[in-house]
Amino acid sequence: MCNCNNNMYIPYPMRIAKITDEAPSVKTFRLEFANPDDKDKFSFKAGQFGEYSVYGEGESTFCIASSPTRKDYIECTFRQAGRVTNALANCEEGDIIGFRGPYGNTFPIDQWKGKNIVFIAGGIGLPPIRCVIWNALDLRDNFNDITIVYGARKVEDLVYKHELAEWEARKDVNLLVTVDPGGETPDWKGKVGFVPAILKEAAPSAQNSVALVCGPPIMIKLSLPVLFELGFNEDSIFTTLENRMKCGIGKCGHCTVGPYYVCKDGPVLSYRELMALPQEY
Template sequence: MSENIYLPSIATVTEVRPETPDISTFVVTLDDPQLKESFTYEPGQFAEVSIFGVGECPIGIASSPTWKGFLEFCVRAVGTVTNAVHDLEVGDKLGVRGPLGNSWPTEEIEGKDLLFIGGGIGLPPLRSLIQYVLDHRERYGAVEIIYGARSPQDLVYKQELKQWEERADVELYVTVDVGDETWDGPVGFVPPFLREINPVPENKVTFTCGPPIMIKLVVQALEEMGYADANIITTLEMKMKCGVGKCGRCNIGDRYICRDGPVFSFEQLRRIPGALEA
């Protein structure tokens, strides 16, 4: 991107896809033709998305780097900037600063079986890696995906969930906290659902993202199942602000989540004072 890490590049909204009543996916393309072609990133990285006259906020890149020419951001309307993002329409302009942060470990997990555990808006950061793995399927072992949301209406990427379910090389499990007349699948929270599925830990790396309480209980369950902390990986992007380690908001111990993360294994997090309590 720009040589100035504080300077956003101008982008245009090319598509808006509603996912839930308060979550939408925004597809954007960079206006500079050279940047559009040269922009590269890794699964798990994020960008600072800015709305002119309003502000900026860090948002994970939800698309896979194997998809060229555009970026996707899945955004929940929860604050000033994200509500302004939700006001955008096709053709509107925004700023993109990035890519920033580290990434999911794509090379280190080659040959491993993979378990993805997401809750609610926690699926988009995982989706970037899931789609990358599926686009390089021959490099990885078995793929299991466990996903939960508050209700059937709160599930994101409904069409992709159907596609993953139809694949012979993916095991997909979906649950909702509260069902309704439209739902005939499992009902219950993700952590007990995980225990019920009881995926074996041998030769497996797991990636989890979701509400903090879900992650806490998921990690407890995984550890009881025999998963090593080094093989439990998460992202802490919700704690970030400036994206370049200057504002201090995401400082934990001697680390800055935006600069040293947002991706960490739980083995790493247990070595950082206060990381698991922050």
């Protein structure tokens, strides 16, 4: 007998406390535990993800985009792309959806005390990193310089616009927001250019620093040489992977990259770990 009495597929019922329209087809949900007991039992760390579900439609996988330092809720940001995300987008504040998690490994943020952190994100790649940004900002004294380079194709595609303004106003954050050439609006005051170019211009020091990169594959590919040129190495660059997932707990087989399960062995990887993976992501 294995004495396994826990049906791990049963989600926590979550109440949608707040919906924010971030960009066309992109929304953020703030979710509160419908049962206070669940909230007390629940904890997670930066980098983890979960399965969000609309009853009758199915489950979808997103990172937890809020910081573990904010304990009253979790947030997720998603783009409408299929059946479940469309159903989620039709939900209203006050509705109940399902959430199970947290799953996966975490950013080793505890090891980054006293370090500079450089965040590099593109488009909808910001949510997984925003979790770490707020985690670091909420424990600001633990870290040295914080640099954020964020870009999107067009101004309207930038997510967390209010938070970008908030970070911009802070003296302890060096924020560079950019849009691709042609994506600017007449009143755009930020940068124009691709993320790797803006990163090169910003030239954050690699001394005592770590870099987190998340975004479209082409942005990651072109940002890496810039980071290496700046002096970052295989162990000081981190990313978070995404693959199609169903179970989140290493059983269903969907997210495998060779012998690795993104859901269990990832999603957070150092550049060194990423390079050891076969090309299946």
